[in-house]
Amino acid sequence: MADAKKQLEPKQLQELKAERQLLCTRFSPDGTHLIAGGMDGNVHRWYEAEVVMEKKEKTKDGEKTVTEKKIEWQPLSAMNGHHAWVGTLGFHPKAKQIFTGDSWGQLRCTDYEGENPKEHWNIKNAHDGWLRQLAVNRNHLVTVGCDGAVRVWSHSGKRVAEWKGAEEVFAVAIQPDGKRVVFGDVKGVVRVWDFAAKKIEREFTLEGFYKLARIQDVCGLTRLVFLDGGKTLLAVGCAPTDGGTMQGIPTLDWLNYATGKSKHRYQFGVENDAFITDVAEHPDGYLLCGTSGVTGRGTTFFVRPGEKESFYSNTKIANIHALALHPDNRRFLLTSTNRGSNGNGRRLDKEGNYIGNYSPVHVMELPA
Amino acid sequence: MEKFSLCGDLCLCALCVKKMNHPLCNATEHALSRRQWLGGMGGAAAAGALGGLISPASGEVLKKKEKQVLFIWLDGGMSQLESWDPKPNTQFGGPFRSIPTNLPGVHVSELMPRMAKKMDKICLVRGICTKDNSHSRGVGRIQRGDPKNRGVIYPYIGSAIAKLMGPTASGLPPYVWVKPGSGGFKPTDAGFLGPKYGALAFGDGQPPPNFIRPKSLSVEQDAARNELRRALNLNYAKPRRKANTEANSFVFDSADALLARSDIFDTTKYPRKEKERYGEHLLGEHMLIGRKLLEAGCRFVKVNSYGWDTHGDNFNGSTSLVGRFDQALAAVLEDLEATGRLDHTLVIAMSEFGRTPRINGHAGRDHWPEAWSIAMTGCGLNRGVVLGETNAKGTFVKGDAWDIGHLFHTWFHALGINSHDIEFDNGGQPLPIAHDDMGVIPGAIA
Numbered sequence: 005m006a007d008a009k010k011q012l013e014p015k016q017l018q019e020l021k022a023e024r025q026l027l028c029t030r031f032s033p034d035g036t037h038l039i040a041g042g043m044d045g046n047v048h049r050w051y052e053a054e055v056v057m058e059k060k061e062k063t064k065d066g067e068k069t070v071t072e073k074k075i076e077w078q079p080l081s082a083m084n085g086h087h088a089w090v091g092t093l094g095f096h097p098k099a100k101q102i103f104t105g106d107s108w109g110q111l112r113c114t115d116y117e118g119e120n121p122k123e124h125w126n127i128k129n130a131h132d133g134w135l136r137q138l139a140v141n142r143n144h145l146v147t148v149g150c151d152g153a154v155r156v157w158s159h160s161g162k163r164v165a166e167w168k169g170a171e172e173v174f175a176v177a178i179q180p181d182g183k184r185v186v187f188g189d190v191k192g193v194v195r196v197w198d199f200a201a202k203k204i205e206r207e208f209t210l211e212g213f214y215k216l217a218r219i220q221d222v223c224g225l226t227r228l229v230f231l232d233g234g235k236t237l238l239a240v241g242c243a244p245t246d247g248g249t250m251q252g253i254p255t256l257d258w259l260n261y262a263t264g265k266s267k268h269r270y271q272f273g274v275e276n277d278a279f280i281t282d283v284a285e286h287p288d289g290y291l292l293c294g295t296s297g298v299t300g301r302g303t304t305f306f307v308r309p310g311e312k313e314s315f316y317s318n319t320k321i322a323n324i325h326a327l328a329l330h331p332d333n334r335r336f337l338l339t340s341t342n343r344g345s346n347g348n349g350r351r352l353d354k355e356g357n358y359i360g361n362y363s364p365v366h367v368m369e370l371p372a
Numbered sequence: 373m374e375k376f377s378l379c380g381d382l383c384l385c386a387l388c389v390k391k392m393n394h395p396l397c398n399a400t401e402h403a404l405s406r407r408q409w410l411g412g413m414g415g416a417a418a419a420g421a422l423g424g425l426i427s428p429a430s431g432e433v434l435k436k437k438e439k440q441v442l443f444i445w446l447d448g449g450m451s452q453l454e455s456w457d458p459k460p461n462t463q464f465g466g467p468f469r470s471i472p473t474n475l476p477g478v479h480v481s482e483l484m485p486r487m488a489k490k491m492d493k494i495c496l497v498r499g500i501c502t503k504d505n506s507h508s509r510g511v512g513r514i515q516r517g518d519p520k521n522r523g524v525i526y527p528y529i530g531s532a533i534a535k536l537m538g539p540t541a542s543g544l545p546p547y548v549w550v551k552p553g554s555g556g557f558k559p560t561d562a563g564f565l566g567p568k569y570g571a572l573a574f575g576d577g578q579p580p581p582n583f584i585r586p587k588s589l590s591v592e593q594d595a596a597r598n599e600l601r602r603a604l605n606l607n608y609a610k611p612r613r614k615a616n617t618e619a620n621s622f623v624f625d626s627a628d629a630l631l632a633r634s635d636i637f638d639t640t641k642y643p644r645k646e647k648e649r650y651g652e653h654l655l656g657e658h659m660l661i662g663r664k665l666l667e668a669g670c671r672f673v674k675v676n677s678y679g680w681d682t683h684g685d686n687f688n689g690s691t692s693l694v695g696r697f698d699q700a701l702a703a704v705l706e707d708l709e710a711t712g713r714l715d716h717t718l719v720i721a722m723s724e725f726g727r728t729p730r731i732n733g734h735a736g737r738d739h740w741p742e743a744w745s746i747a748m749t750g751c752g753l754n755r756g757v758v759l760g761e762t763n764a765k766g767t768f769v770k771g772d773a774w775d776i777g778h779l780f781h782t783w784f785h786a787l788g789i790n791s792h793d794i795e796f797d798n799g800g801q802p803l804p805i806a807h808d809d810m811g812v813i814p815g816a817i818a
Contacts, residue, residue: 025731045461108469219696221692247689248683249683249684250685278734346732359730361732
């Protein structure tokens with residue numbers, strides 16, 4: 005068993021460091037860039053570079069210098085222009101541009117390559133307050149927010165359609181054929197919206213993804229993901245058990261998209277493990293998942309649909325906020341918060357400054 | 373020097389009330405055991421009712437403009453950064469915007485849109501720096517005013533006010549507590565003052581079980597039963613410690629006083645619009661009950677909300693927590709002001725500490741007593757003022773910092789109690805009512 009786990013063990017290729025905490029993180033579609041939204045209102049970037057390393061080797065005549073090529077992620081300047089938290093991003097399907105949304109409701113479109121990327125457009129009040137998530141397909145960009153609004157935009161930033169309800173919307177996905185938008189709110193209500201016809205076609209409630217803990221709405225839903233070409237809708241997050249120091253069981257629910265009924269539910273770990281914050285679907289049919297719990301808990305696990313147990317897990321990386329698979333399907337990234345990030349005491353540096361936390365980005369590689 | 377004693381301040385004279393004799397009520401479901409006297413039945417004292425708008429007793433309270441206190445306790449620690457002292461777009465500022473208020477130059481978190489329109493009514497202290505970052509010690513330490521250690525357990529602020537000011541003319545219990553969870557009489561709040569000054573807690577906003585006289589029991593039967601109880605109680609009290617037996621009697625006597633006001637607890641009869649205005653959630657409902665208890669004449673009303681210890685998911689949590697607090701607080705202030713009660717009611721909203729500027733890995737904030745905020749208003753306080761400030765990142769207090777001892781002095785002075793001259797008398801041991809090295813927060817008192 006231990007050997008089997010060892011064979012599956014991902015290898016860490018590199019650890020990137022951002023001085024501040026990061027939220028969403030993704031590889032660009034061509035795999036050359038790694039982009040992350042931060043709590044500092046910046047969009048942090050790295051690019052894939054081939055680094056030539058020299059090392060000395062002993063020969064019978066003495067020593068010779070040999071060169072070795074290695075792929076490394078090198079930092080680019082962070083892009084400013086947002087305020088507060090940049091919690092969601094997506095890539096333009098044709099151009100080398102990214103869409104980013106922040107917690108003050110701003111939506112931007114910028115280039116992501118080079119030292120001085122150009123901004124193409126920005127909408128300061130795309131939402132009134134926290135723009136929670138965005139989704140992109142070949143024709144549209146969809147955003148959801150704490151204002152209870154779901155908005156469809158063209159890639160050039162023109163508003164195409166809008167739906168507004170009462171509850172805060174947390175997650176969104178676009179149906180693979182692009183005709184409908186699916187979104188989930190704070191109470192786990194999922195709606196299927198035909199935005200061209202301006203009609204909510206149907207709605208269903210995710211079982212156990214919401215709890216009213218005293219006076220706190222505890223939302224368990226973090227992501228909605230289409231699988232099987234749209235036959236399955238995966239609800240990702242947790243089944244909350246308490247508020248305050250929020251607790252819950254990390255949960256994946258494979259739903260029959262046509263009926264909204266659960267086909268299979270998988271729960272991982274214990275109440276302190278809380279959220280599955282991010283997932284990626286591997287072409288081999290399994291999911292890579294990352295969790296963030298209290299206090300400083302985090303797990304990376306892999307699970308196949310329909311199975312009762314994950315086939316791999318480890319707790320080496322704390323508080324995973326983002327997980328993304330590289331287009332080569334071998335490499336993946338885990339964005340976390342530094343270990344020891346919790347504590348009530350006043351931690352100061354040598355100069356007496358109050359110390360904040362930061363985010364390592366772990367670039368990992370799956371075994372061959 | 374003025375001194376207070378345990379004598380008749382709180383005596384509702386029920387022990388002396390002559391009531392008609394009647395045979396013992398045999399209804400077992402209503403039988404009162406001595407164990408119940410000593411235990412949770414103490415809480416029975418509180419059931420009351422707001423029949424109509426203002427009862428004669430309440431009218432008396434209003435006429436006399438007796439000073440009262442509404443103490444809103446957000447247990448676990450509300451984040452100052454997501455409420456009263458936002459630092460948007462800074463390292464520790466979190467995801468939310470700040471919004472302007474009706475007090476020029478002052479902003480609060482966008483999660484408090486209703487209170488933003490009422491900041492001209494608030495005395496906001498942003499320069500709070502206390503000493504304890506643990507719940508277990510912190511709650512008691514804060515609510516007892518953290519005085520110098522003199523080897524005694526000090527009373528909570530509610531018990532101190534009950535002792536120092538006694539009940540209002542309504543005769544209703546002076547220290548009541550509306551809270552989620554269990555209720556009953558909470559004598560430990562009183563510390564050295566003795567159990568009589570403890571809190572009468574309405575768990576889940578309801579009087580204790582069997583408190584309200586059931587319809588099957590006639591007024592005469594109830595009176596007879598009480599008469600018997602009093603007789604037995606007197607006999608029981610003779611060889612026992614006065615403080616404990618007084619507390620027992622007090623509970624039943626308070627129950628008598630509250631019995632006429634049992635409609636306070638029947639929230640199904642509250643007007644729908646009023647409930648919506650306060651918020652149809654636990655805190656909204658309890659705040660509304662709290663207001664009605666003030667109107668009924670209780671001297672000190674504590675309204676408690678739990679679940680503020682947001683070590684994880686602080687920001688999603690704050691959206692509903694702070695939002696609902698904002699709604700309930702704005703509603704109660706609006707009503708207190710509209711009826712003129714705000715002028716003689718001291719309102720305090722606080723926790724045991726604030727929350728860390730540093731955001732932990734689970735998007736939470738931990739405990740932070742070093743720099744946090746308390747909001748207060750009403751009786752004796754300046755309104756539309758912000759006292760003290762934190763630095764640009766919100767990590768520490770900039771300039772003068774105030775501890776809970778300063779706040780106790782301030783509250784006592786606002787209520788007309790000179791905390792420098794008046795002392796508790798603990799069986800001959802004089803004890804300051806607030807930290808002897810501290811004083812009133814400058815600029816707070818009107």
